[in-house]
Amino acid sequence: MRLHTLTVRAFGPFANTETVDFDRLGAGGLFLIHGPTGAGKTSVLDAVCFALYGALPGARGRDRSPKSDHAPLDRRPEVELECTVRGRRIRVVRNPRWERPKKRGAGTLVENQKVTVQEFSEDRWEPVTTRPDEAGQFIGDLVGLTLDQFCQIVLLPQGDFARFLRASAEERRTSLERIFNTRVFRDLEEWFAGHAGGLRREVDTADRRVREAAGRIAETGRSTAPEDTDVLWAWASELTAMTTAVADEIAPVVDAAADEREAASRALAEARSLDERRNRLTRSRTRHAELMELSEWRARIDTGLEAAERAASVLPALRDRDARRTSLDKAALVREDALALVSHAPPVTAEALRAAEQDRRAALARAEHLRADALRLRERREAITRFDRYLDKVDDDLKGVRGRIADLPVRIGELREHLAATRDRAGRAEAAEAALVAAEQRRDAVAEHDRLVAALARAEEAHREAVDAAQTAREHALSLRERRITHMAAELAAELAAGTPCAVCGAVEHPAPALPSAEGLVTAEAERAAQAAADAAATRRSTAQETVAALRERVAAARDRSEGRTLDDAVAEVAELTRVRDEARAAAGEVRRVEEDLEGLVDRLDRARAREADLAGQRSETAAHRADAAEDCERLAASLAEALGADTDVDERVRRAREEADLLAAAVAAVEEHDRALRERDAADAAVTEALTDAGFTDEAGVRAAALGERERRDLRARARVYDDDLAAVRAALADPELVSVAGSAPPDLSALKAAADEAALAADRAVTRLGLWRERSARLAALRADLRVRLDECGPVWHRYRVAEGMRALTAGTAKDNSDGVRLSAYVLAARLEQVVAAANDRLFTMSDGRYELRYTVDKAAGDGRARSAGGLGIRVVDAWTGSERDPATLSGGETFFSSLALALGLGDVASAEAGGADIDTLFVDEGFGTLDEDTLEEVLDVLDRLRDGGRAVGVVSHVADLRHRITTRLRVIKTAAGSRVEHTG
Structure with missing residues (x-):
């Protein structure tokens, strides 16, 4: 992957449109991005990441919007990048999500992220997509790297690798998982653990189901189930056979008790039938006498009903005449009122x-x-x-x-x-x-x-x-x-002693030794x-x-x-x-x-x-x-x-004409209604006279006296019908041969017969219940024994699957006996990656340290983490060739830490690039850390970076170290101003 040009507008610290020409910078192979702190050196790299992935690396992508605070509020932020990936030249134009002022009124509107991807083909740019999701998929497939991998391989942030160098094994595992995307192996471990746990639960469930089936058999057969699963089947078969034999022995006793209950029931039924016929005969004779006493009342009902029927034919005519008279009175009143409202001359x-x-x-x-x-x-x-x-x-x-x-x-x-x-x-x-x-x-x-x-x-x-x-x-x-x-004489005299020769004259007697002055010796x-x-x-x-x-x-x-x-x-x-x-x-x-x-x-x-x-x-x-x-x-x-x-307006003229027309229409209707009501009243009077004559009444009073309501007539008819039905039923009962035959018979002893039938029924029910219980128990035991067979057969395959899954879980988790190092599968894969990274890093560290230092991958706890087993041995030690000793990376000086972490970053980039599919990375950036190096070490590090240019690769150094400006002639200067930053190419 080679970068060509980057154009930013209202992005980060850049308020205006700024263009970075990577082709010009990378022509010499090694170039410098420098500027004061806060000018925006890292923002140039952030813009590259945003153009490709639509997000900023690390925490910067979560803190705030990339829209420049220096730019006007209505200036659209935009990043445009041209690069070549796997021989295909593409252009990506991306606008981040931002808020712009409304064109009308106050407030802001949110503009969502937009992207345009084009590919240069046959001397022109061809569109690829304008959808963010499709653009992410296209660039991800083409580059072959995620955002985290791109930042680790292309941007080489030294601070991250210095921490990686000194990190614990567990922290190092987290970083390697993010870079190499080995989460699938951790997921595989978790899947095996979950799968084994699930099968363990299936085993427990199958065993519990067997014990439940045995418990139901024991409860049904009034027995106790054995603890040994192997003898459950024999025990259940024996208990079922014994229950069936007992049921077969009880069956003849039940048949005899049923015959005795049937005979007692027949005798009781015959006695009850005789007693019931005798009672019916007595009740029929009593009811016949009562009905004969009501015969005159029955005749008066027929006479009243006949007169009411004649009066009913006259009543409608009377009611119609009365209604016509009332309608005529109302129509006269309405006619008078309507005529009073209109001014009209007679007639x-x-x-x-x-x-x-x-x-x-x-x-x-x-x-x-x-x-x-x-x-x-x-x-x-x-x-x-x-x-x-x-x-x-x-x-x-x-x-x-x-x-x-x-x-x-x-x-x-x-x-x-x-x-x-x-x-x-x-x-x-x-x-x-x-x-x-x-x-x-x-x-x-x-x-x-x-x-x-x-x-x-x-x-x-x-x-x-x-x-x-x-x-x-x-x-x-x-x-x-x-x-x-x-x-001096006094000093010598002070050393004289009696009998000791003088050091000057040799005498052993000292009659007058010199004395010191008052000042002392x-x-x-x-x-x-x-x-x-x-x-x-x-x-x-x-x-x-x-x-x-x-x-x-x-x-x-x-x-x-x-x-x-x-x-x-x-x-x-x-x-x-x-x-x-x-x-x-x-x-x-x-x-x-x-x-x-x-x-x-x-x-x-x-x-x-x-x-x-x-x-x-x-x-x-x-x-x-x-x-x-x-x-x-x-x-x-x-x-x-x-x-x-004379009218004031059209509405008044329309209203007055409409009111006069409506009053006249009402008067016409009232006059016509009065004439019609008068004619109907005269016709109703004639109809009443005719109805009285036809019904045989002389006046209206007779009609009203004979008239009965519909409810009264229905009630009289119903009472007459009930009387006639009762009389016919009593006469039919008295003529029944069954009742006539028992007229002189004696009453039966029902109490004694009932007691004998109840005793026989109770004995038969007890026998049937006992037989049913044993037969039901036998059938239940047979069904439960079949269920036990099924559940015993189900246990075998479940146990086999569980043993296989548990073996795989222990192997991947590092707890199996065959896993002698006790290393988890995911940690083993990461350890292999780290070993490759260390080998690739040593190729450059040897040159940077003048052959003194070498990184060594370790698996023991001395690597700096007591959790070496869980981390899978992800330790790093530094071997000092001058002393022959191993050192913890934390003991390295600032300059030593820098070039060691740089070598580690370059090695990790090579391995991660190969892991991502061997994509060529033709443009690299090394971010900060050069200020900790002395002059000789700086030369060696620059030599290593210079060799990275082999094959046409361009290497950008991001630093504010002043000495690098004299050593690297091709530079991109980021200038910080109060109105926003700008870029300037040199060399």
Whole structure:
């Protein structure tokens, strides 16, 4: 994979559009990305990751949106990347999710992430997809790396690998799982564990089902199940056979008891039948006597029903006549009220009233026709009002537009002058930068001169004090030496003893030894100490003298570099040049904004002039429409005034005509209804007279006296029917041969027969129940024994599967006897990957450390983690070839840690690249850490990085170390400003 160009806009610290030309940077193989802290060096790499994967690496992708805070709120953030992967050149344009201001009103709207992927084919760009999910799948398949793997292989973050180098085995396992995607082996371990656990539960379930079946057999057979599973089948078979034999022995006894119960039941039934017939005969005789006493009452019912039937034929005519009379009275009242509301001359007939109504309806129709004219008049007046309002608005808009047309040329001229001045200030940026560097050097020289003058004064004072101290010490040493020489005799005399020869004359008698003076003797130790102090003071004097001489030289040199400035002048000069430089830089950033503002003003002027012409045309057209509407309005108003006459408006005229027509229509209906009611009343009177004659009644009173209600007639008929039915039933019972045959028989002894039948039935039921219990128990035991056979047969395969699954679980979990190292499957795979990484890292570490250091993969607990078993031996030790000893990576110095972690990162990148399918990585980035290296080690590390260029590979070093700018000539400088960062190519 080779990167070609990267373009960012409103992304991260970059407010404007910035382009990184990786082809130009990678032409020499090794290039440097540098800039101050916080300028955005890492943001260049973040933009590459975002273009490919739509996300930022690590925690940066979760903290905030990549939209630049320096860019205007309405500027769309965008990243565009061109690269070649596996021989295919692709372009990815991606916009992150961001909030933009609404085009109308306050507030913001959320724009979702967008992406466009294109591929260069046959001299043109062909579209691939515009969907984020499809773009992620396409790039993931093409690159062959996840975002984490890409960051580990292509970006090589040194801080992560320094932590990886010193990490514990468990922490190292987590990192390797993320890079090599070996989670599938951990999932396999968990699957085997879960599968074995599930089969263990199946075994427990199968065993529990066998014990449950045996328990049900024991409960049914009133027995106890054996604990040994192997004898369960024989025990169940024996218990079933014994139960069946007992049931067969009880069956003959049950048959005999059933015969005795049947005979007793027949005797009781015959006695009950005889007693029941005797009772029926007695009840029938008593009921017949009662019915004969009610025969006269039965005859009166028939007479009353006959008279009621005749009266019922007359009652409808009477009710109809009464209703017609009531309707006539109501119709007369309504007729009088309706005629009172209309003014009409006699004769008052329906035909005359109907003719008057038709006249009023014709007037109403004529009034309704006036509504259309009134409505159009109202619409014309409203239209004139709208035209007036619109003309006022157009006049206001024209006034505003013409004001802008007059103001914009002036503003455009001012902005052009400002743009020229801004460009002039921006052109002085390099000169101001050079002048500022020189001024800062003079300021530093002045500050150093003042500091050195003060140090020189102190050194001269120290020199004077050292001279005085040296002179005093020398005089003191000479004084002590002179005193010792003077009192040498007394010093020798002090050593004399009686009988001991004198060291000077040899005499053994000492009559008058010399005595010391009042000051006392000076010892040899005191003399030597004084001389040593004098020598030391002389040395300090010489040192002070040398210091004064050196400081005087440095003061002179600093005075020359300061060029005669005072500190205040130098500081003021630096401040002034800093202001000039900052203004020039700000002007450089302001040029594009002013250009955009100028383009915007020119565009606004063009739009304003076009708007003026449009508004003038609209005003002319609207004025013509208003004149037409006013003319139409005057014509309609005159026509309506003439048609309405005394009425105020059309609605009043329509309402009055409708009310008069409705009153006349009501009067016509009332007169017609009164005439109809009168005719119906006369017909009803004639019908009543005819009905009385036909029914045989002389007057209405007789009819009303004989009349019965329908409910009363139904009740009398029902009572008569009940009487007749009872009499017929009693007579039929008295003639029944069965009742006649028992007229002289004696009553049976039912109590004795009932007791004998109950005793026989109870004995038979007990026998049947006992037989049923034994047969049911036998059938139940047979079914349970078959269920036990099934469950015993099911246990075998379950136990076999469980033993196989448990063996695989123990093997992958590292607890099996065959797994002598006790290493889990996932840890074993990771250990193999780590061993490959260490081997690849040592190829480069040997060169970086000048053959001194080598990494060694270990599996013991001494590797730095007491959990070596669970981690699978993921330890790393450092072998020191100079001492032959092994060291913990935590004991390495900062520079040693850097190149060791760099070698580890490069090795891990090689192995992970091969793991991902052997994709070629033609562009690499190494991020920070070079500041911990000495000069020789830095050269060796750069040699290793330089060799990474083999095969056309480009290597980018991300660092702010100043020394690298002299060693790497091709550079990308990231410049930080208050208006956002920008990039600059060098070399």
